[in-house]
Amino acid sequence: MEAFIYLGLPVLLIVFFPGTLSQKLCSQCDCTISDPDGGDRAILNVKPRCEEGRVTWLNAYGAVRMELAAPTAGDVRFCIRVQSDNVNTVVSQETVAKIPGNYRLKILDDVEVRLSPLFTTRGQGKEYCISGSDPVHLYLETERSDEDVGVARVKVHYNVETIASSLRYSPMEECRPCSDAELLKAYCSSDFVAIGTIDDINHNDDISHIQVSVTKMISQREAIFQKPAVGWTRPHELKGVVHAPVMCGIRHGEGEFLFTGRVRLGRPVLQCAPRYEQWKSVLEMALNNELMECSYG
Template sequence: MTVITYMCLSVLLSVSLPGILSQNLCSQCDCTISDPDGGDRAILNVKPRCEEGRVTWLNAYGAVRMELATSTAGDARLCIRVQSDNVNTVVSQETVTEVPGNYRLKILDDVHVRLSPLFTTRGQGKEHCISASGPVHLYLETERSDEDVGVARVNVHYDIEKISNSLRYSPMEECRPCSDAELLKAYCSSDFVAIGTIDDINHDNDVSHIQVSVTKMISQIESVFQKPAAGWTRPHELKGVVHAPVRCGIRHGVGQFLFTGRVRLGRPVLQCAPRYEQWKSVLEIARNNELLECSYG
């Protein structure tokens, strides 16, 4: 399918044409969609019902229209990260323009949708965020060359956050220490909470990859930290990698830390990581004043 930088898509919104699947193909947090057999370049409509998850697009041959929105009104940050295997994926944002009609000239009201290109990716893509006060419509289209072999597969991780939320700020956009209140909240509500040490830190263009050895696992909803491969001299110790922005300047510190964060856009992102001694002081005060909202600790 030829990529068109700007095109009128009003016909897609008003009628159903051959090759266009107008029904919602995703009503869960994580879902798998696929282009129809026979090579028809369909346009698949996707509207996940959750505020974070993943859409897996198999046999990616046509295009996908994806609607992302919060469950409540207000300003939000909508972020996606696209992994495109054996194919290039062009991601654009739909912009709606209403054209008023003229009843004297018998011209009907019309709605035009233009595509504003955001980025093109192949392989593991970077995070891209949009701030909006309403639903955001994205248009994903694949470009496949004669040299591409294998099944075309596109994974879209999405994450939607209310901007007004004081704790769940975007960790990939802000770098600041967590307050005591945020530490207590993160300790009780994060996707992973662990005490451990930093083994090493590797950096790429914009992300720091922090290798962690866990000495005490508090909680985790996914296997962020796991037992290392056979032969490790400390078989009961867990290991894992968490991520943070390079611009935060995280360095290889000695001693133990409390690591908290969430699995965001398919990877564990560090949120609050105080030194363990600092955390013990915060925890003791919270216990004495009955401020701790969770039972573990």
């Protein structure tokens, strides 16, 4: 989705509540943070160093300031998906506005930090993206009521990608068949590559959940496709669920497909999925012309 900055909501001035503004945390791709004092008024300041990963906020009280930076110059898409357990999480974008001074009154120029509310979430949140070129500063604050029980935990899956880079378009935005070159690239570089069939497709809000039975596992970075529960009539078959936008109109099809995709914002997203017969044709052409960039298995 494109950036939905401000959402027509009022711009609010940040008023930092008393507490500890910690040193910058999270210098890895996946990080776990928590209030070191166990209080509920700390502000944790995090700056992940990777283009994608996850920040897990345990005992989520107070607030988190999160900075996402572009890997290279140019237009960039900053995307997050927030999972909020046993607590509401309010996500805002932090901006800085310059306030001109008054020479006659001897008032110097100043800056004002503002919060632009983006969304509030609880449970499994949706993907939210902002396009731009400068680093994005997000402010996450939790709201817990007396009815909330259990440990408050917030997971922030983030993804930062250059918009114009090849085969890095957002699969949750665009729906188009992959070219032969993109298909070959996807086969060699995707987070999961498998041959299989579609069992069923369920739609939930704007996401299609595609249930897949794998007949041949080529590769997978994470355990997306696994052995079914005990008692399944085909114990050697792997099963899993991959995701795609509802607007792509993916339908249940007979026969085998090549499923390729990437783990994006914590879930496997379908990228190229040609029929197996089409893939065999592309593969034969690539092998004959020595175009394969990886071994075929």
